[in-house]
Amino acid sequence: MEDKKIDKECPKLVSRKAIKMYGERHIERYSFLERLAHFAHLTALFVLLITGFKIYMGWEFLTYHAALNIHMAFAIIFMVANWIIIPYNIITTECPHCEICDAGGIRGYSHRAMHIARRYLFGPTDAKRVKQILLNYLGKAPYPAYTVFDVKNRGYIDKLHPMTKFLLVFEGAAVGLVFISGIPLYHQQWELLGIPIGHWILLAGDMIGPYFNLGTLALIRTVHLLVAYFFIIEVTVHVGIIELDPKIWKFHKAIFWTGTSDLCDYHYVDLINVDDDEPIAQKE
Amino acid sequence: MEKSENRDFFSMDRRTFLKVVGAIGASAFLGIHSSKITKALELSKTKIIWIHGAECTGCSSSLLNGGNPDLSQAIDKLSVDLAFHETLLAQQGIFVDGSPASTSELNSEILLDEAIEEGNYILVVEGSIANGPDGSGKYCMYGERTFKEIFEKAATNATAIMAVGMCAAYGGVNSADSDIKDITDFRGVAYLNEDSSKGMLSILGIDKPVINIAGCPAHPDWVLLTLAAVILGKIDINNLDAVLDTYGRPVVFFPTDNSMHDNCPRRGYYDRGILDDDLSGEGCLLKVGCKGPYTRSDCGLRRWNGSVSMCTQAGSPCISCCEPGFPDVASPFYEMIEDKPLAYGMNVGTMSTIGVGVAAAGVAAHAARRIVFDKYAEDRKRKEEE
Numbered sequence: 001m002e003d004k005k006i007d008k009e010c011p012k013l014v015s016r017k018a019i020k021m022y023g024e025r026h027i028e029r030y031s032f033l034e035r036l037a038h039f040a041h042l043t044a045l046f047v048l049l050i051t052g053f054k055i056y057m058g059w060e061f062l063t064y065h066a067a068l069n070i071h072m073a074f075a076i077i078f079m080v081a082n083w084i085i086i087p088y089n090i091i092t093t094e095c096p097h098c099e100i101c102d103a104g105g106i107r108g109y110s111h112r113a114m115h116i117a118r119r120y121l122f123g124p125t126d127a128k129r130v131k132q133i134l135l136n137y138l139g140k141a142p143y144p145a146y147t148v149f150d151v152k153n154r155g156y157i158d159k160l161h162p163m164t165k166f167l168l169v170f171e172g173a174a175v176g177l178v179f180i181s182g183i184p185l186y187h188q189q190w191e192l193l194g195i196p197i198g199h200w201i202l203l204a205g206d207m208i209g210p211y212f213n214l215g216t217l218a219l220i221r222t223v224h225l226l227v228a229y230f231f232i233i234e235v236t237v238h239v240g241i242i243e244l245d246p247k248i249w250k251f252h253k254a255i256f257w258t259g260t261s262d263l264c265d266y267h268y269v270d271l272i273n274v275d276d277d278e279p280i281a282q283k284e
Numbered sequence: 285m286e287k288s289e290n291r292d293f294f295s296m297d298r299r300t301f302l303k304v305v306g307a308i309g310a311s312a313f314l315g316i317h318s319s320k321i322t323k324a325l326e327l328s329k330t331k332i333i334w335i336h337g338a339e340c341t342g343c344s345s346s347l348l349n350g351g352n353p354d355l356s357q358a359i360d361k362l363s364v365d366l367a368f369h370e371t372l373l374a375q376q377g378i379f380v381d382g383s384p385a386s387t388s389e390l391n392s393e394i395l396l397d398e399a400i401e402e403g404n405y406i407l408v409v410e411g412s413i414a415n416g417p418d419g420s421g422k423y424c425m426y427g428e429r430t431f432k433e434i435f436e437k438a439a440t441n442a443t444a445i446m447a448v449g450m451c452a453a454y455g456g457v458n459s460a461d462s463d464i465k466d467i468t469d470f471r472g473v474a475y476l477n478e479d480s481s482k483g484m485l486s487i488l489g490i491d492k493p494v495i496n497i498a499g500c501p502a503h504p505d506w507v508l509l510t511l512a513a514v515i516l517g518k519i520d521i522n523n524l525d526a527v528l529d530t531y532g533r534p535v536v537f538f539p540t541d542n543s544m545h546d547n548c549p550r551r552g553y554y555d556r557g558i559l560d561d562d563l564s565g566e567g568c569l570l571k572v573g574c575k576g577p578y579t580r581s582d583c584g585l586r587r588w589n590g591s592v593s594m595c596t597q598a599g600s601p602c603i604s605c606c607e608p609g610f611p612d613v614a615s616p617f618y619e620m621i622e623d624k625p626l627a628y629g630m631n632v633g634t635m636s637t638i639g640v641g642v643a644a645a646g647v648a649a650h651a652a653r654r655i656v657f658d659k660y661a662e663d664r665k666r667k668e669e670e
Contacts, residue, residue: 054557058568064555137653189541199540206530210478215604215613217543217578218621222632225622229636233643240647245654 010264018151018263018271027149028094029159029254029261037085038255044078045231047071052228075182082175090116096155119159122169126162133162145270147261152273161242167234174227174234181224184217330515331405333396334369335438337431338424338458338470339411342501343449344371350504351590364515367399368392377427384427393427400438406514407442409435409473412451412458413484416469423468436488439473444493444514444521445485447473448507453496453532454478454608461612472496474532478608493521496532498581500605505586506537529580531608538580538606545576547584549597563618569596573618575604 006025010016019025030038051071054062062070095101095115101108118125128144135141148157160168183190183198184205190198205216212219243252247267254261263271336344347355366372375392378385388395399405413435414424421432439445450456451470454477458470474494476482485492495514497506513519519527519534529535545551553559554568563572570577576584579602587594595602604614611617616624622632630638 058554058557058559058570060557062557064557137649187541188543202540203530206478209613210609212626213609213612214621214624215575215578215607215609217580218575218613221577222622222626226632226635229632229639232636233639236640236643236647240643241650244647244651247654 006264012264012266014271014274015264015266017274018149021151021274022154022263025263026258026260027263028259029156029251030259031089031094032259033085034089035255035257035259037081037089040077040081040085044074044081045235047074048078049228049231052224056225072186075179078175079179090120093119094155095119096150096153096157098150098153115155115157119156120165120168122162122165125158126165129162130166143268145268147268148270148272149261149263150273151271157272163242164238167238170230171234174230177223178227178231181220181227184220185224188217330443331365331367331399331402332369332408332511333367333399333405333438333442334408334410335396335431335434336370337409337411337413337435337452339449339451339456341371341410343410343452343499343507344369346499346501347448347504347507349589350508353508355504355508365405367405368396379427382428393429396434396438400441403441405442406511407438407445408448408511409445409452410448412455412470412472414458414468415471415484415487416467419469419487423470432484435473435484436490439485439488439490439492442492444495445473446495446497446507446510446514447532448497449502450498450500450605450610453498454610456500457611475608477612478531480532493524494532495519495524495528495534498531498533498538498606498608500610503537503583503586503588506534510534510537533580533606537582537586539582540580542580543577544579544581544583544602544606545574547582548576548602549584549594551584563599563601569599569601571620572601573616573620574601575607575614575617575621576602578614578621579604579606581606 006016006019010019048071051062051067051074053059054067055064055071093116095112098111100111101115126146129146132141132144136143146161147159149155150157180201184201188198188202189196201220202216205219209216209219212222214222250262250265250267261269334344370392373392373395375388375390375395377393378391379393384391384393384397386394388398411431413432414421414430415432416423421430424431426434447453451458452473454472454475455470456472458468459465459472459477471482471484471487474480474483474485474496480486485494495510497510499506510519514521524532527534527536529538529540531538545554548554548568550566550568553566554570558567559571560567560569561571563569568574574596576596583594583602583606584596587597601618603617604610607613614621625631626635
């Protein structure tokens with residue numbers, strides 16, 4: 001009965017084969033911690049942007065002190081999500097169980113690190129995908145599959161959209177910059193365990209400011225504001241361009257709620273190593 | 285108030301000092317301690333030489349407006365030897381055939397030379413020092429001599445140097461960006477704008493302790509209290525790092541942990557989101573270009589003109605006249621700092637508008653391609669199949 005249902009709902013042979021091989025129709029795409037980190041990041045970012053612009057523009061809906069307190073609380077959530085949960089998720093992410101990785105040792109860990117790097121960093125394959133996406137806009141190529149799942153070894157080779165990977169580096173830099181510039185705005189002489197971090201940031205500002213004809217504090221405020229605008233642009237691209245496609249609303253559902261992906265849904269997905277004898281790659 | 289009377293305010297840490305001043309008012313505080321300050325000047329035998337370079341004499345004028353103590357009060361009882369102050373002394377420079385004539389009783393040039401020769405003095409410099417053209421210093425002349433030459437001589441024999449006002453400390457308006465900036469080449473005593481390697485002392489190869497009293501003009505309290513602290517030995521001129529910030533300013537007046545904005549009399553309006561769009565209102569002046577959030581000074585606590593008013597209180601935005609790089613770093617005065625061009629003539633707002641605009645255009649194009657045309661293509665495919 002179940003097989004008949006799958007046969008009916010899965011139009012692609014490779015999907016049906018994959019389900020049989022994998023033993024399940026739904027595979028985990030995002031773990032609970034990944035979903036939590038994404039949600040915390042998203043919520044914190046919106047609250048930080050709103051309260052930050054209130055502080056900067058003097059909007060009237062909150063008092064300065066209330067806005068500042070909320071801003072600081074969510075800044076902590078933002079940093080915890082970005083610098084603790086997300087790195088933990090990346091390090092512990094489920095990789096394909098290939099023989100080299102399973103062998104362990106330095107070679108095994110290096111191989112695993114390569115898997116992780118490929119999944120999160122923009123590489124040559126992603127550059128080819130971007131080119132194909134641009135051609136697709138002109139109607140000259142199919143939209144490339146950017147999610148690649150190794151059925152035999154039970155793990156994702158690739159998961160993220162190439163533009164998401166491209167933005168990740170800038171996002172990471174922006175998170176760092178907003179944190180660094182935020183410290184002296186919160187307290188110019190902020191210290192952590194006696195380390196005068198605020199003072200060091202101001203010293204760096206003293207050196208960089210003159211290149212932009214700005215005083216130290218002015219430079220720091222400007223950088224903080226600039227990064228805030230970057231986040232708005234990034235969210236616009238992330239949500240508006242990459243995610244605004246009915247065919248990938250399945251990923252929205254996965255990142256916010258279910259955490260799983262349906263092997264029957266073939267859009268933008270490659271299933272590889274489906275047959276022992278003959279790997280099958282399938283594009284839309 | 286009584287408690288503070290019984291305390292040596294020079295031994296207070298900055299926090300306590302500000303608390304006391306905040307509690308009883310700067311004016312009252314200085315009133316209480318004015319006798320001590322005057323006494324400090326009286327007891328000392330320290331000689332002071334005050335020289336003027338390229339400047340407007342605004343800092344001397346500001347000093348003359350000092351209230352507690354005022355300058356005449358100090359000078360009346362002065363056993364401090366104010367050996368030379370060009371604006372205040374009676375002598376004039378007299379030259380005959382290019383050489384100073386008469387004696388030091390009549391001729392200020394000779395008076396200055398003699399005072400310098402004796403040595404053992406605190407040198408106060410007001411105004412920047414011309415290095416141009418081509419390192420000659422001839423864009424600022426005193427009779428037959430360049431001010432650069434006078435400064436070199438005076439700095440060499442000085443015990444310590446106080447650079448009073450932005451011109452002397454960092455070059456000020458004389459070093460602002462202009463077509464003639466490189467030709468005139470005005471320098472501060474130890475800095476050129478934010479750069480400590482381009483001050484006149486570095487050019488001349490002189491190593492002396494320097495205290496920068498920033499401000500355009502410098503507040504009389506900043507000048508007199510610093511001078512009194514140096515004379516009393518409350519500031520160790522051989523260990524200035526302990527009391528000065530990275531730009532050589534006394535941290536007690538130019539705090540490193542807060543800005544003018546934090547103590548501004550209009551701060552409450554900012555907190556409530558009342559930001560004026562023009563200069564006639566009573567709200568926060570941030571949107572009309574106030575640079576208070578970027579300015580380290582205690583103007584908000586100390587106030588000016590006998591501690592009764594200050595720029596923002598009088599309705600003018602702070603122009604950040606205490607920050608190295610002034611006036612360029614604070615210009616334009618009546619625009620928000622974020623409106624200042626950062627790169628390719630664009631400010632943060634323009635850059636962001638372009639960025640958001642491009643992203644939004646991308647969103648629209650993408651939505652059209654992925655939703656409208658894809659659906660159209662699918663419909664066509666389905667019809668073909670049918």
